[in-house]
Amino acid sequence: MNKEKRTLIFQRFSQENPSPKTELEYSNPFELLIAVILSAQATDVSVNKATRKLYPVANTPEAIYALGVEGLKPYIKTIGLFNSKAExxxxxCKALVEQHNSTIPETREALEALPGVGRKTANVVLNTAFGQPTMAVDTHIFRVSNRTKIAPGKTVLEVEKKLLKFVPKEFLIDAHHWLILHGRYTCLARKPRCxxxxxxxxxxxxxKVE
Structure with a gap:
């Protein structure tokens, strides 16, 4: 795919949805971080249902840490892998309190050092909470990038690097959200809505299918 096509694609995404947002509900970087950790192999809908009950009770590192693993589980038990996610x-939360003064670090290295935080989670937080031009490649973005040929690659990291290279700079901050939403609602896995x-x-x- 050439540069002109890519530019046109992101221009259309921008025109249709000028301010794309994550579908996870949060009010500060800490709430976003916890929501993203919980969202691994789970839907945003299921995570939002859980955090709507959890955050009014505890939405700081200290407050959630005070719940303990067993105290946290009842709030997130409807989410897949809730046992390991609770731990x-x-x-x-313990690491944030003890090592970061209860604030969310703004570097990939520090984020990835937190339990349950991998590269994708770190990229979501850096992009969504701090406005950094990162690309969190999930199954939707991986599929859309390969299908459309915007940034084809055999691995998640390869697709991530190609997107960072090929997406026009003016669209890079929002590209992550546009591609996820496109994969979630239009470019579906089983039968894309071409x-x-x-x-x-x-x-x-x-x-392509009609």
Whole structure:
């Protein structure tokens, strides 16, 4: 795919949705971090249901840490892998209190050092909370990047690096959200909705469906 096509694609995304946002509900960087940790292999809807109950009770590192693993579990038990996630969240809260004065670090290295925080989670927080031009490649972005040929790659990291290289700079901050939303609602895994896709004429997917 050439530069002109990529530019047109992101221009259309921008025109349709000028201010894309994550569907996770949060009011500060800490709430976002915890929501993203909980969202691994789970839907944003299920995470939001849990955090709507959790955050009014505890939404600081100290408050959640005070709940302890067993105190946290009832709030997140409807989310997949809740046992291991509860342990990671408590460990992360402890680390934030003891090592970061209860603030969320703004570097990838410090974020990835937190329990339960991998590269994708760190990228989401850096982009969404701190406005850094990072690219958190999940299954939706991986699929859309390869199908459309915006940034084809065999691994998540390869796709991430290509997106950072190929997405026009003026669209880089919001590209992560546009691609996720496009994969979630239009470029579906089993049967993409090509007939209602705003970039169908620019997409280089060979097996388009109406």
């Amino acid at each position: 990671n969240v408590i460990k992360t 007939g209602s896709c705003i970039i169908e004429d620019l997409c280089e997917y060979k097996d």
